[in-house]
Amino acid sequence: MSQTEEKLSISPYKRHVIMCVGKSCGENMPLLKYMKEAVAKAGLGEGEGAVRVNRAGCLGVCKQGPIMVVHPEGVWYANLDEQKIDTIIQSHFIQDEPVQAWAFHEQA
Numbered sequence: 698m699s700q701t702e703e704k705l706s707i708s709p710y711k712r713h714v715i716m717c718v719g720k721s722c723g724e725n726m727p728l729l730k731y732m733k734e735a736v737a738k739a740g741l742g743e744g745e746g747a748v749r750v751n752r753a754g755c756l757g758v759c760k761q762g763p764i765m766v767v768h769p770e771g772v773w774y775a776n777l778d779e780q781k782i783d784t785i786i787q788s789h790f791i792q793d794e795p796v797q798a799w800a801f802h803e804q805a
């Protein structure tokens with residue numbers, strides 16, 4: 698079986714975070730790394746409440762970065778830093794309460 702014929706699979710997850718690491722958002726790879734590590738530390742790396750974290754080159758907002766969007770709710774956060782990520786993990790990902798104070802859009 699060739700590689701293209703292999704069946705692809707992804708472990709189940711509850712939320713999908715897409716963080717922009719584009720130029721206008723500061724190309725913030727250290728913050729992406731922090732997010733991935735903090736999610737794993739919170740026990741959300743796999744299992745029922747798993748949070749999948751990926752990066753994007755641009756999410757089309759390009760102001761007040763770093764920007765990320767959290768699906769399935771479609772909640773967009775801006776001006777992220779490590780402290781905000783810790784709070785978002787606790788409130789949004791663990792308690793299912795998005796942090797409205799930092800959300801600038803929700804795709805309800």
Ligand code: FES
Nearest residue numbers: 717719722756759
């Ligand atoms: S570079 Fe981050 S939204 Fe465009």
